Amino acid sequence: MPGFPTTTKVSETARRNGRLAAGERIVPEETPVAFSYAGSTHAVMMATPADLTDFAVGFSLTEGIIADPAEIETVEAVAEDKGIDLQIRLADAQNDALTARRRHMAGPVGCGLCGIESIEQAVRVTPSVRSSSLTLSEEDVVEAVRLLNGQQPLHMTTRAVHGAGFYVPGKGLVAVREDVGRHNALDKLVGAARRAGHAGDAGAVIVTSRVSVEMVQKTAVIGSPFIIAISAPTALAIRTAEEAGMTLIALVRGDEFEIFTGAERVVADAARRSDRG
Incomplete structure (x- = not known):
């Protein structure tokens, strides 16, 4: 998995001790990251370009695309002109299931539920954790x-x-x-x-x-x-x-x-x- 810069140093003018002065600050990068399955883009998120394999696995799990990390065969991060394409290869059964329910969405960082197709998707049934004995x-x-x-x-x-x-x-x-x-x-x-x-x-x-x-x-x-x-x-x-x-x-x-x-x-x-x- 190639590395991508996560921060950039920028010039700024800051007020310190009652005076304006030129300075520098380190700011985070914000990069479009596409999640592609079987060659088709499923989602695009604005994200920090780090821990991309974790991102691919976690997104696939929480979106219900997979139930276990083992259902992902490979993850490849491909640098594009203006972002990163996470090419995720699923096992055949998961690929077929995803094709049957494919949806497209785009998510800016401040948005929680962008690009879904119905109110029912926004209020989807949440799994119960009531049986857990953890305290x-x-x-x-x-x-x-x-x-x-x-x-x-x-x-x-x-x-x-x-x-x-x-x-x-x-x-x-x-x-x-x-x-x-x-x-x-x-x-x-x-x-x-x-x-x-x-x-x-x-x-x-x-x-x-x-x-x-x-x-x-x-x-x-x-x-x-x-x-x-x-x-x-x-x-x-x-x-x-x-x-x-x-x-x-x-x-x-x-x-x-x-x-x-x-x-x-x-x-x-x-x-x-x-x-x-």
């Missing part, structure tokens, strides 16, 4: 966000990208991915976690963005019963999480947070320490 302590919630804040090198450089992490109790963050698009960061995380063999129901999804309905849907697709965010959720995201039996925690600030659904999965710190002992 987190209050301490786990705080630690997960703290760890993610310290493992975002691209954001530390640019202050302009989102992060997503997969937290497993007792192990910490086992995967982290970044992107200019919050949905893209989550798709990349899904791909990275599944390619590394982490089961979705073994951990929690941690994100640095607000929680939209699609973020909940993507989390449910991989089987995780937790989504934890530093920003607020939408009303539809809360209703969808409730229906799916998911625990939605948001507005994590230091050791404070708010639980919107599934509070029974969050246990007191003392109880979790006793369980681990």
Whole structure:
């Protein structure tokens, strides 16, 4: 997989200490990334051109194109004049299924559900995670966000990208991915976690963005019963999480947070320490 630049240094004029002065800043690249299956473009997303195999696998999983990473035979990133074409080769059965339901969409970074063909697609049935027995302590919630804040090198450089992490109790963050698009960061995380063999129901999804309905849907697709965010959720995201039996925690600030659904999965710190002992 070829490497593509993820940042660019640009000139700027900044006001510092009451004065305007010439300077420079590092900003993230934002590149059209096409997902092509069997030679036909299925979607185009504006994204950070990094972790492209993870992106291909995660997007294919959360879009329901595949159920397992093994159903992808190859991924090749081909540089085009103005973007990148991710050429994804599926096993024959998955190719046939995709052809039968193919749809086209284009997604700018601020958009969650672009190019779908009906209202029914926007409010698609979200898989239930109600049967999951995973619990987190209050301490786990705080630690997960703290760890993610310290493992975002691209954001530390640019202050302009989102992060997503997969937290497993007792192990910490086992995967982290970044992107200019919050949905893209989550798709990349899904791909990275599944390619590394982490089961979705073994951990929690941690994100640095607000929680939209699609973020909940993507989390449910991989089987995780937790989504934890530093920003607020939408009303539809809360209703969808409730229906799916998911625990939605948001507005994590230091050791404070708010639980919107599934509070029974969050246990007191003392109880979790006793369980681990």
